[in-house]
Amino acid sequence: MSITEQIRSLEELASVDAELKILEDQLNQERSTLDALRGSLQKLEDKLKTDRAHIAALDKTRSDLVAEVRQMNQQIEHSREKMNRSRNEREANAAQRELEELRKLLRDREEEIGKLTTEAEGARQGIEGTEGEASKISAELGSQEGDISSRLSEVESQKAKRVTDREVAAKKLPPVLYRRYEQIRSKRGTGIAQTSDGTCKACNMALPPQLFHRLRREPLLDQCPSCNRIIYFVSPAAAAQPVKEG
The missing domain is CATH 1.10.287.1490 (Helix Hairpins)
Incomplete structure (x- = not known):
């Protein structure tokens, strides 16, 4: 996948x-x-x-x-x-x-x-x-x-x-990714977050520039250093509604 x-x-x-x-x-x-x-x-x-x-x-x-x-x-x-x-x-x-x-x-x-x-x-x-x-x-x-x-x-x-x-x-998800998602969701209420401008849309904290550039350069899943949610890049034009912190 x-x-x-x-x-x-x-x-x-x-x-x-x-x-x-x-x-x-x-x-x-x-x-x-x-x-x-x-x-x-x-x-x-x-x-x-x-x-x-x-x-x-x-x-x-x-x-x-x-x-x-x-x-x-x-x-x-x-x-x-x-x-x-x-x-x-x-x-x-x-x-x-x-x-x-x-x-x-x-x-x-x-x-x-x-x-x-x-x-x-x-x-x-x-x-x-x-x-x-x-x-x-x-x-x-x-x-x-x-x-x-x-x-x-x-x-x-x-x-x-x-x-x-x-x-x-x-x-549909690989078992390892699903387990990580569940662990985060059980603690945070939501398991994923998006970024389109260098800010985590779940916790509103700025991402390290190097991490943001990696996410923007190619499809990539990482974790927000602030809230630990699984984070990925979406273009500003296609940005979904921000995932609110629970």
């Missing part, structure tokens, strides 16, 4: 790689959109699960306190009866102290019940807001998922075709 043919094959391979990168970026963008919606929905569902469990715990604690309040009311009635049956001042004072302690405990429990009720109501309102947000995201996901999946399928099909094209293009 002549150097000219190698250059054409490298250009063909680099063009396919550039298209594959665009397609992969499109796939990543579409997948990211779906993943973001699904992730947001999952977070909201996890929050709803946690908040509902919290409300259940609040309701249970409140229910336990309500039962305790009923018992205290019964104890208060019993203490009143004891005070009414008191035979002397000492028994009356003892019953009165017991009654006051029970009333204090009762007020504390009722206050706790009030706080729990307020907290539960606030949590329920929060759940309503979260449910509304989750419903909105779910609807957005439902409306976009089909379109995105369709676009993903289309881009995947294009990518598969270009992967086949790449395999064909890669086989």
Whole structure:
């Protein structure tokens, strides 16, 4: 294979790689959109699960306190009866102290019940807001998922075709040159560069004059001393678009 043919094959391979990168970026963008919606929905569902469990715990604690309040009311009635049956001042004072302690405990429990009720109501309102947000995201996901999946399928099909094209293009190159191209591409994003004026069009660094003269004199493949890309000469009139550094 002549150097000219190698250059054409490298250009063909680099063009396919550039298209594959665009397609992969499109796939990543579409997948990211779906993943973001699904992730947001999952977070909201996890929050709803946690908040509902919290409300259940609040309701249970409140229910336990309500039962305790009923018992205290019964104890208060019993203490009143004891005070009414008191035979002397000492028994009356003892019953009165017991009654006051029970009333204090009762007020504390009722206050706790009030706080729990307020907290539960606030949590329920929060759940309503979260449910509304989750419903909105779910609807957005439902409306976009089909379109995105369709676009993903289309881009995947294009990518598969270009992967086949790449395999064909890669086989045209000598194995040693292909391996060098892949090593450079894996580090730099692109594997080739052109020059038409003594400057590497990939990294925009000036080439050593002796190297540039060699490249211009005859078809030749070398490497840019600055970016290490495989470099070759193209006439200014026929210069391709510069290969941008990744």
